Amino acid sequence: MIPGVILAGGSSRRLGGGDKCLLPLGEGSILTHVISSLRPQTSALLINSNSDPALFQHTGLPVQADVLPGRLGPLAGIHTAMLWARAIGADAVLTTPADTPFLPADLVIRLNTGRNAGQAAFALSDGELHPVAGIWPSALAEQLQDHLANGVYRVRTWLGQISFKTVEFEAGGIDPFWNINTPDDLAVARAAVAP
Numbered sequence: 001m002i003p004g005v006i007l008a009g010g011s012s013r014r015l016g017g018g019d020k021c022l023l024p025l026g027e028g029s030i031l032t033h034v035i036s037s038l039r040p041q042t043s044a045l046l047i048n049s050n051s052d053p054a055l056f057q058h059t060g061l062p063v064q065a066d067v068l069p070g071r072l073g074p075l076a077g078i079h080t081a082m083l084w085a086r087a088i089g090a091d092a093v094l095t096t097p098a099d100t101p102f103l104p105a106d107l108v109i110r111l112n113t114g115r116n117a118g119q120a121a122f123a124l125s126d127g128e129l130h131p132v133a134g135i136w137p138s139a140l141a142e143q144l145q146d147h148l149a150n151g152v153y154r155v156r157t158w159l160g161q162i163s164f165k166t167v168e169f170e171a172g173g174i175d176p177f178w179n180i181n182t183p184d185d186l187a188v189a190r191a192a193v194a195p
Contacts (some may be wrong), residue, residue: 001043005081008049008098019097026193033101041108082141099179120164126171149156
């Protein structure tokens with residue numbers, strides 16, 4: 001199995017600031033829905049966040065801030081994920097956002113079988129690429145660090161420099177990679193999980 005890292009670095013300005021993944025959803029939070037989906041699919045889980053680790057203590061998961069300083073965005077979290085994966089002996093790592101509570105139960109196995117050794121693989125749904133929901137070779141850590149050192153922080157720009165495959169997922173009902181950004185989004189998610 002592949003380890004996974006949940007990227008919880010967004011500032012969530014449209015939801016009042018703070019760590020939006022901790023907002024209540026159903027009987028837990030947005031984050032606990034993500035964890036519940038990923039735990040059976042991964043060999044280990046880590047939360048990547050620059051917030052106070054105590055905020056995530058209830059999950060029982062380790063928390064690691066970005067290795068690189070300066071809050072450089074999702075790519076810095078992906079870089080941290082690669083280094084962590086390498087440290088625990090894994091040659092690849094799954095990353096997902098912390099605000100996508102409807103991730104597919106077969107995400108990891110489908111992404112992993114859809115790629116060749118040394119390649120990344122990313123989810124695609126309804127014609128849209130979701131590069132933060134993907135599997136990354138941990139060997140790319142140094143190349144990514146050089147990319148960030150050059151001041152380029154966009155994930156899609158980085159994709160132009162690596163080999164990757166995409167895997168199509170069904171987007172019927174609520175798209176499994178839909179993320180919660182606004183109060184209206186949160187209301188939709190709460191209605192979807194209501195008994």
